Amino acid sequence: MFQLILSGLALGCIYSLVALGYHITFMTSRTLNFAQGSAMMLGAVAALILVVDFGWPTPLAMAAAILLLGIFGLLLERLAVRPFVLRGSVAWVMSTLAVGIILENVVLLVFGKSPRGLPNALALDPVTVLGAGIYPLELLIPVVVLLVAVGARLFYGSTMLGRALRATAFDREASLAVGIDVNRMVGLSYALSSMLAAVGGVLIGPLIGVSSHMGFLIGLKAFAVAIVGGLEHPVGILVAALAYGVLENLIGGYFGSSAKEIFGFTLVILVLFVRPTGLFGRTTLRRV
Amino acid sequence: MQSFLRSWGWVLAAIAAVAVAWVLPSAIGRYYTQMLALAGIYAIVAQGLNLLAGYTGQASLGHAGFYAIGAYTGALLATKLGLGFWSALPFSILVAAAAGVLIALPSFKLDGPYLAMVTIAFGIIVNSILIEWSELTGGTQGVLNIPRPTFAGVRLTLENQFLLIVAAVAVTTLFLRNLMRSPWGRAFVAVRENPIAAQAVGLSTRGVKTMAFTISAALAGAGGHIFAFFQGFISPEAFEFEASIFFLTTVIFGGAGTLAGALVGAPIMTFLPELLQRFVDFRLIIYGALIVASLYALPLGIVGTVFRRATYLPDTPSQPEGLGAAPVAVNRPAANPASSAAPGAGDTIVALEGVHMSFGGVRALNGISFAVERGSIHALIGPNGAGKTVLLNVLTGYYRPTEGQVRFDGKLITGLPSHRVARLGVARTFQTAQLFGSLTVLQNVLAGFSGQTDGRFIDSAFITPRLRREEAARRAAAIELLDFVGFKGDPGALANSLPFGHQRLVEIARALAMEPALIAMDEPAAGLNPKEVQDLDELITRISARGSAVLLVEHHMDLVMGISNRITVLDHGEKLAEGTPAEIQGNPKVIEAYLGAEDLDEAPAA
Secondary structure, three states: OHHHHHHHHHHHHHHHHHHHHHHHHHHHHOOOOOOHHHHHHHHHHHHHHHHHHOOOOHHHHHHHHHHHHHHHHHHHHHHHHHHHHHOOOOOHHHHHHHHHHHHHHHHHHHHOOOOEOOOOHHHOOOEEEOOEEEOHHHHHHHHHHHHHHHHHHHHHHHOHHHHHHHHHHHOHHHHHHOOOOHHHHHHHHHHHHHHHHHHHHHHHHHHHOEOOOHHHHHHHHHHHHHHHHOOOOHHHHHHHHHHHHHHHHHHHHHHOHHHHHHHHHHHHHHHHHHOOOOOOOOOOOOOO | OHHHHHHHHHHHHHHHHHHHHHHHHHHHHHHHHHHHHHHHHHHHHHHHHHHHHHHOOOOOOOHHHHHHHHHHHHHHHHHHHOOOHHHHHHHHHHHHHHHHHHHHHHHOOOOHHHHHHHHHHHHHHHHHHHHHOHHHHOHHHOEOOOOOOEEOOEEOOHHHHHHHHHHHHHHHHHHHHHHHHOHHHHHHHHHHHOHHHHHHOOOOHHHHHHHHHHHHHHHHHHHHHHHHHHHOOEOHHHHOHHHHHHHHHHHHHHOOOOOOHHHHHHHHHHHHHHHHHHHHHHHHHHHHHHHHHHHHHOOOHHHHHHOOOOOOOOOOOOOOOOOOOOOOOOOOOOOOHHHHOOOOOOOEEEEEEEEEEEEOOEEEEEEEEEEEEOOOEEEEEOOOOOOHHHHHHHHOOOOOOOEEEEEEOOEEOOOOOHHHHHHHOEEEEOOOOOOOOOOEHHHHHHOOOOOOOOOOHHHHHHOOHHHHHHHHHHHHHHHHHHHHOOOOOOOOOEHHHOOHHHHHHHHHHHHHHOOOOEEEEEOOOOOOOHHHHHHHHHHHHHHHHHOOEEEEEOOOHHHHHHHOOEEEEEEOOEEEEEEOHHHHHHOHHHHHHHHHHHHHHHOOOO
């Protein structure tokens, strides 16, 4: 039980990283990257290639993979999101989904079907914490999320770039008026979003194995927690993600893995039925 | 000739398609017949999704769920209970439709990503249940040995199944075409184009969305049912998230909100992977790339691009000659009894009693009470931020007052949703005209007639003579109303192409179509030139003479002082004064708070 809760927390942390990625792009541009799960997968794959094929030390490979995904985010926004947003179309939903399909199949082609291990010294021998066997990496994950959260706060609060991003999220027109390059901010938000997903990927890779389809379900569940927490509420997302990870692990542990999807997603629908803008979303009054 | 084609074109096309399907299999061989049959099944599902995503604007990323429910219901009824293709079909459709109602429940108040999430979750839940509940569904193995469809006791050959599927596509398409030409079609598009305006003409956005979800799910269920019997076996793999994306892509690629879109999209999307068969490994990569490329190149889908129109709502069928030449009363009798009473009878049509409205800590209205007399012109004035629009929103059911009561025709209507208030006979125009942009001027006015969808679903599906007569009467009445408000443009023009002043007039005509006992107008003169204000002045007087009371929020003092029977002045959410124009002009509190000495000089003495 305790073990299920601990590893559920670690899983929830991964959801929160990917889910905060949805939040970031939604705030600046009202768009979402439906290839977030694939971005996470790509981060893990990049780290794996750098470690295994290039022999880079793990921390360096992880950092490089995360940076690479930042570039990926910029490209994605430029090529698969912006052209449609400029037209006022919602085709970015389909285009980002399609990019996800392409990525997964490219990796499948290069990598084959079976998952590969991403070597990590912290995921070799389990340690015992209060009677629960757990990998040190699983304990490290919440620490990383905490650091990311603190980092994000500092970035948004005290740097010009962070403030410009927040301004864009708050009011696009006004930001344009005070000379903020809104397009650049949206691009940046996509870069940050993909980087967060990559952080999730390099952290979970050693635990679940790296494969082309590793990101699909995680990306979907991260979307679910982002919605349940409220797309505009980072703290809500964090809480929802941790709760989802723990709950899911418990249900999965006792009732099997298909049951946990059924319970999880039913819960999502029920929450939205009661709170249409998420648990922490304010019910905004329609302007008439 | 052209009107003949407009009425019968799709019917002829459907007959032609079935005729071609009769002879085609021998020409193209078994393999391609099979592929085309599959494409036909996908087209049925895609048509259903088109109604939901294209016409009604509710994108579903979980349609594979409904498709699966239809397939499994049919397959299980056949293998476990021995039902045949035809006897099981109604059940498959009903169960899928019921799931549609269920999903519509949480979806009606959701938008964008939140709606997408519910549909995604639904699809995944269904798929997981198929795997998990293996005693019933056969788990990952699925259901095997589903009997082939029969007709009159004879097992159908592949060629005959193909014929059956093409006929089903034809029926589905004709059904959708009829629906989109009926009042229901206008309701679907109205909800997509402008939910607020839809509520204002008495359409329940919830009801309309539920209807769209239900029909859409039913069609997906029918498609799944046919798929199961056609394949002979089914497994959860065919109903994963990818299948939902496939259906949505088919609709968008073909042309969302066009009748032919799904028909064009489905075969292409079915054959495309086959064409790529020799690049087995690259297949899905190319597939993804093609989706992105087509989104770039064909933003409106194939059909939309060819016809240069994103969504196209066909006009209502013209009245057949010699049929129902006498105009049918549209909704005058008993529809809105409140309006039939003699105007100026001196009694109250709407009354606010101690209405408070606060948002968070901000008090927008503070104990407002006043009454509007039947058939009168009652103006509501006050400085910006006085709470005039909030008051209109409370009155018309868009906001629920924090405290106090609203009465209409003696009945309490406090907290009633806006579409119900509208149906009672309260029409509304907005500060910026709220029209259904991609509907024509005439269709906008037609959308105003109340109760036109009630009990008319079957009539809509078949465009019965009764519906034709009603539509003809509504058309005549709508044209008369456009004339009444002084609209001189083209009634066939799209509403979003109209100049500003014309939009106002169309909105007023649409409001009048509701035969309202009260019409609440929010700054109708804003942005009009002096000539137009003059016309408006006269129009409002004529509206009142017609029997509708007018509640007028307006800053234009010439207009207000000239035509109002009574004036209520609001300031900071409080009622400052009420009286005749002369009394208001002489009221020192009003002069101080709002009019100011200068303004008063300009206003004509009443």
